Amino acid sequence: MSSRREDYHKEQQLHQEATNHLPLPKRERKNKKQNKKRRRLIWLLIIIIAAICGGVYAYHKYSNAKNAADKIYTSTKIAKTRNVAAVLEKEHPISILLLGSDDGALGRAKTGGRTDTLIVATLNPKTESMTLISLPRDTEVAVSDHESDFPSKINAAYAYGGAATAVKTVEKYFNVPIDFYATINMGGLESLVDAVDGVDVNPPLSFSYNGASFKKGVKTHVNGKQALSYARMRYDDPLGDYGRQKRQRQIIMAVALKSTQLQNLLDDKFLNTMSSQMKTDLTFNDLTVLGTNYRKATHHSHSDYLQGTGTMVNGEAFEIASETEKQRITDKLRSTLGLVPAKTGNTLTADTKINTTRE
Missing domain, CATH: 1.20.5 (Single alpha-helices involved in coiled-coils or other helix-helix interfaces)
Known part of the structure; x- marks a missing residue:
């Protein structure tokens, strides 16, 4: 079987x-x-x-980014010193005047549009470097188109005529072209820091201010409120306003670097915050070019500042820079922009022509 x-x-x-x-x-x-x-x-x-x-x-993200860029765009309505479209196309170094206002920050009253933070930033994609030059807010100048009010403080230029007047004054003061400007409300800096989930700082000194404490040399992650306290403390710093400028540069640079990260550029919260706290004459296309061709300029950064001497003029405290010091800064800025050496500027002269000759 x-x-x-x-x-x-x-x-x-x-x-x-x-x-x-x-x-x-x-x-x-x-x-x-x-x-x-x-x-x-x-x-x-x-x-x-x-x-x-x-x-x-x-498309949704692109549309949101473009909408945010359109909201922050505000033209100075003045002719550019040089052809910025050609500069960007050829990837030549560019300059941006960064202006920060304290209006409303830490409960402060409105100051009438004065800018307590002035930084000339240059971006050089070929050398992959960025240079930040801080200008003391009390620097003595003759504000462009308001020379009869001399002496004036450089932080009053924005109050006189907005970004256009600030740009023209700084250009004439150093004899360098300012290609673009960007303003930020320092009170809004708190929101921007929070929008990128905080930033890291390395305090140059130990101090406490407005409920926040920092220890020298200890890397610290700060939120928006702490960042604003870190950037605003002035009187307990042995370097005074110069020390504050250094800390402000740290915060602004940290925010700028985190802002270029893809997850933040695609984040609606960050874009909305940016559009409500900033103004610039960089168009959406300009920003796209910067993000594509100039981001490598952030690989190496250098910082400096215009050193003045504290002087009382008509009962007001001014910082007056010597011609030698002004020439040093002019030489540095022109070098980073790839321009030929030239004599530093003078805001009291009638000549407003800025030397833009390339090397």
């Missing part, structure tokens, strides 16, 4: 092997091809749907 069962199974096995090599009936072959085509179509549809969804998401 056992032998007969085994023979039966062998016959079945041989029959199955034989039929496996026979061609499929026409209907089965057709069904198999249709199933294969159907699977391909399904995968194609999945890929198309994924691409469409990704495209919608990307």
